[in-house]
Amino acid sequence: MDGISIRRNSLLLSRLKSLLSLKRFRHSFVGTGAQDKSSVNRSKGSHLNPDSKLGKMDTSQRTQLDSRKLGLYSSMISEASWLVLKSLQARGFKAYLVGGCVRDLLLNRKPKDYDIITTANLKQVKKQFYRSYPSQIVGRRFPICIVHLKNTVIEVSSFETAVEGTIEKEKFLAAQKPPTCQKSDLVLWRDSMSRDFTVNSLFFNPFEHKIYDYANGLGDIKSLKLRTLIPAHISFTEDSARILRAVRIAARLCLSFSKEIESAISDLSFSVLSISQSRIMMELNYMLSYGAAQPSISLLQRVGLLEILLPFHAAYLTKQGRKYGENSTMLMKLLYNLDRLSSCEQPSDSGVWVGLFVFHMALVDKPQHPLVVFSLASLLYYGNWKAAVHFARLQIEVPISFEPELLEATAFISDRELAERVIQLAILIQESVHILTNADSLHEMMENFPGSACSGLVGFCTKKYEELHC
Incomplete structure (x- = not known):
């Protein structure tokens, strides 16, 4: 051999x-102790802690909040992220944590990864780090600079990288533009509206202890609701991979879909076939290797995506679920036990x-x-x-x-x-x-x-x- x-x-x-x-x-890898998806995720701290400071604050009428009052401190940020943030600030650029990492920190969860956005352009970001740490600019439609340091990958995007949207999206944004907004805030607002979901549109400036929320993302985190920034049909047409991201985020955090998202997924489900195979695999791996495999498969089945991605297992769950209940099937109990052994901190291979x-x-x-x-x-x-x-x-x-x-x-x-x-x-x-x-x-x-x-x-x-x- x-x-x-x-x-x-x-x-x-x-x-x-x-x-x-x-x-x-x-x-009991195939034992009888499987529970429903909500109980699996509750054990992992997915639901909002009733003692959380976020749950006690009225955030609906404010776009800037003191992060410390929400229980988010700079000491909670990873060392690698701090090095990037401080390095950019030292060169006179503004830099923020953005997206899912801010959401997870507010929920007292360890982020899967850290994303940073800065006023520097991507060439300036690469120049800042390439001598000390490997870095490269990747992506065409959504270019970012990837910085490798301390066995960690930090993705850095730039406010200067504008992504052209559809005519429908531009009309929507024009109608939603804040009437009175400082230039610096307008840049943040515009970038937040380019993101997928409200819960991922938060910015965190750890130097000033500020969280910026232009779409009531904090309110949606508190109410466990997943909403898109722009109408869901427009958002998912712009990027079909957001359909899979919606399932992944909702399953992991036990969020419910807005009616708009439910309708858009139903209408556009087969558009996932246009996504590259590598991206589909990446999303499936995020769903199944990080402690939310059972709820992810259950949600994929409920919204009709499992029969597109894994038709054999979709047919199995349909047939056996009718007889015994979905969560009593062997497959779902296998996934339940996999979730007991995996997390964002320790994902499975x-x-x-x-x-x-x-x-x-x-x-x-x-x-x-x-x-x-x-x-x-x-x-x-x-x-x-x-x-x-x-x-x-x-x-x-x-x-x-x-x-x-x-x-x-x-x-x-x-x-x-x-x-x-x-x-x-x-x-x-x-x-x-x-x-x-x-x-x-x-x-x-x-x-x-x-x-x-x-x-x-x-x-x-x-x-x-x-x-x-x-």
Whole structure:
């Protein structure tokens, strides 16, 4: 076997081991403890804390607020972000934190990333950092300067980068323009209106301890509502990826859609097919690797997007959900347990959720005796056939029932027959990778998760059984 094949096999096994590790298995990876999506996210602090200072302040009539009164202090900002902000300020430029990071800091959540906007143009930003830290300007329609420092990526945009909108958008903005507004505020207002959602339109100046809110984004955070800055149909037509972002943000923070967003998603759902494969994969990974996989899949299903992105699993949830309730299905319980182990602070590898879907597809295609599933999972953890089977036989003493994935655990299975069935399940998983590869939205991702690598799983199971009988 050449070096590439060895690396691919090792990659697959490490991903499946992380998916089915004993620690996760002991926490009922396919157990009966799944809850509804709201309870999952409440445990992660998604809902507004009743003791939050944000919840006690009237923010509806104010565009500038003292961040300290809202519980947001400069000490909460990451070190890397501070270095960029201070460096730009030292050169005489104004710089603000903007977007989702401000929203998350107000909710006492660790931001997934930090975005900065400045009065410097992008060439000036790059010149400021390129000698000390790698930096480059990327993007055509929405250009930004990416600065790499302290193992962190900071995205810096410029107020000077104006994005042309549609005629409908420009008419809307002209009608909404504040009648009395200082020039500096007008620049901030105009940029805020170019963003996707009100909860992402906040600016934070940590040097002056000010939060700027021109669209009542703070009010929407308090009321757990997701609204677009401009009419949703115009916003989603301008950038179809905002449809997926809407699902991601709403699922992660337990926000409800405005009626406008509900209508726009219904009318424009198939426009997501025009989004690049890499962007679809990025959005799916953000949904599934950061602690909100279960509510994300549930919301995608509810608004009709899952059948476009993952048609096999959409059909499964439709059929099984009618019988048992969506959250009682094996897939949703797998996702629930994945969420218990992932967060923005500790996201899972993308291969974990891909492996989860592949594993589930194999079981739906050919239901298995529970002992076979437990044996494969524990074998990947122990790496020893005898220990794996001993652990697996103990687990099936507790009845587990899933339809159609698992057969009734009535008949006794000998060790030899069990080995044959485990290897056969590994082969089914390999075949399921090829099925998932055919999904257009996952094609690009699957180039890094090749079906041929699954042969390593089959070989691994076979080798461990043979070692026992040598």
